[in-house]
Amino acid sequence: MHDAVHLVTFEQYCLVAVISFIAAVLGGVTGYGTGLILPPVLLPIVGPEAVVPIISLSALMTNASRLIAFRDKFDVRNAIMLAACALPTCVAGAFVYTVLSGKVVTIIIGLALIILVPLRRLVNKAEWTLATSGVAVAGSGYGLLVGATSGSGVVLLSILLAAGLRGSAVIATDAGISLFLGLAKTAVFQTAGALPASAWIMAILIGGCATPGAFLAKRLTADLPIHIHTSILDGVVMLGGALLVIQACCDGR
Template sequence: MFGDVSLWHYLLVAAVAFVAGVAGGITGYGPGLLMPPILLPIIGAEAVVPVIAVSAMLSNTSRLIAFRRAFDPRRAGLIVAAALPTAALGAYGYTRLSGAGVSVVIGTVLMLAIPTRHWLARVKGHLSGSGLTVAGAGFGLLMGGTAGTGVVLLSILLAAGLNGAAVIATDAGISLVLGVVKVGVFQAAGALPPASWLMAVLIGAAATPGVFLAKRLVGTLSEGAHLRVLDAVVVLGGLVLIAQGLRALAL
């Protein structure tokens, strides 16, 4: 078990995971952005990304099943081919960081993910071929070494011309394949003890019903308003993580 984790901590994590599952099912991202600020003080910085990597495999599987009819195999194949080696490299690099360094890296990526998404949204429908491959390689490096990069993949898919359920399904399929590689690297490096697997399974199990609830909600909510709320949460969470990491580095 992690340090002094109580039943109430597990209940809190499960509740936030359910909300994150709903958010992920509606927008294509959510768990990787919303979970780090909750998990970091409970399980420690070094365990955050490995735990989310395992739980993401479960939530991405449920998202892919829920939206399977909209999956785009051609674009998914291009991105996966480019992202697989860089994802493994990013995951290995993560295992070499200190706890404080992890906090700063995760927080910085969360902060940068927002302007990146807005920039890519402006080139919607103009990213294809070699551009999609280059974007996939860059995403793989980020995804391998941090949490919360689903927002970047979402933006890449929007820039490639996908929308609606196709974005959610294709995002889930790509993230699932890359997640297997990422988890494999973490497991080999000893970054996934039994306690981490337990927490990850809890998150994945709690997020799964949220995904299927989201399927029923898609088309009934204002996506723009929801994205603005998530952006605000991401910025706040990123600032908190960066502050915690810098404080630890200063000690």
Template sequence: MLPFADLLLIGGAAFFAALVGGVTGYGTGLLLPPVLVPLIGAEAVVPVIGLSALFTNASRVAAYRPDLDIDRLRRIAPVALPATLLGAYGFTLLSGRGAAILIGAMLILLVPLRTLARRRGLVLTGRGLTAASFGYGVVNGGTSGSGVMLLTLLMAAGLTGPQVIATDAAISFLLGISKSGMFAARGALDLRLAGLALMIGAAAVPATFLARRLAHLLPGTWHLRLLDGAVLLGGFLLILRAG
């Protein structure tokens, strides 16, 4: 069992990450790894965040339910689900050092991916959407913070604003169930880690509903820039520690 001070730190980080994620549409899985890796090890981070995200995404679906796009959900989830299982299985084969390097590298790469896609006005339909959904599934299964990739995919498929947040949460919830099942079956998610994930999820739920209110009050994109800076710094720190 972790010391109380560490649990308090994790709970606070979970609340803040969920608050940011609820406002921006992503960030929860990107901000937590730099806090969790030194405390529970890199190999436990993706399973713990994956299970805790079930609570975050369920509450986000409830908060944004009227904005859920069922059509995009049906197009993306069935393709991404088997790919998620494949990615999760691959992650269980990594060592602690390999897991840390993979997570850190993905944190660094996903931020410019979102920026590049937005600037180029990426549009996805038909086969392009199917291929992107499969690629997202693999990344989602094996890393933390892939929500930025799904966010980009949904925006490229024509969704905007609250539609993106609601549909992202619904897809992530469905994939998270299968992902956590794979980790449990492979022995990467025991009762101790499941308890920690439950605590993180409980700390994140109230932040999600608070974020729903803040999303309409914050002007401009300054919060996205701060988030991107924090994510990039965290990614570099994880890689340096693994080295």
């Protein structure tokens, strides 16, 4: 990590709290998006190197609650296989992230935001299915992606669907795998000095504000058209990613 520590003002904490709540609501309605909406907001506040560590840490709270809520639907077999295959590449991806410059990190996050939206649409439209070996290979690739980026949970959802999981089983298994890999990422980031006390405060703020947003999303899903929110969310995510890439490319550092 090369950038200086960013001092966060009270107003910025309030902004992150509000966006975290909104992101959780949108994510709960559309099925994804929390880890994709926050990076463009966090980056100018905490610096590029802190974005993924903070979001990874805050996700531990939300994934733990989801796993507890849907524990009876947890698919142990697929969870163990995917987590085992993804762990080595996840750790490697997180380590590489900690040694990159701020400009490179910004470009990586921006490109990930831009690419993940059409990737999600492509996978959903193709309705691919994966055998056991395919799930293992996909898990290894996902591990590298989740270790070095934010918002890649949509890829894990697609892998689980392709493996034959449906409904609550997808939610529970996704939460369990994400919690396990999140702990590994957090350990790497903590060891590398990427999670100072200020980052823990921001992560706890995000996780705390996202929790009530998820409950509100459950109510909204009964009345609001999901496809409209998904299209809006896709547009916001891709725009944010493009702005990050442009900002990094124009930065002379």
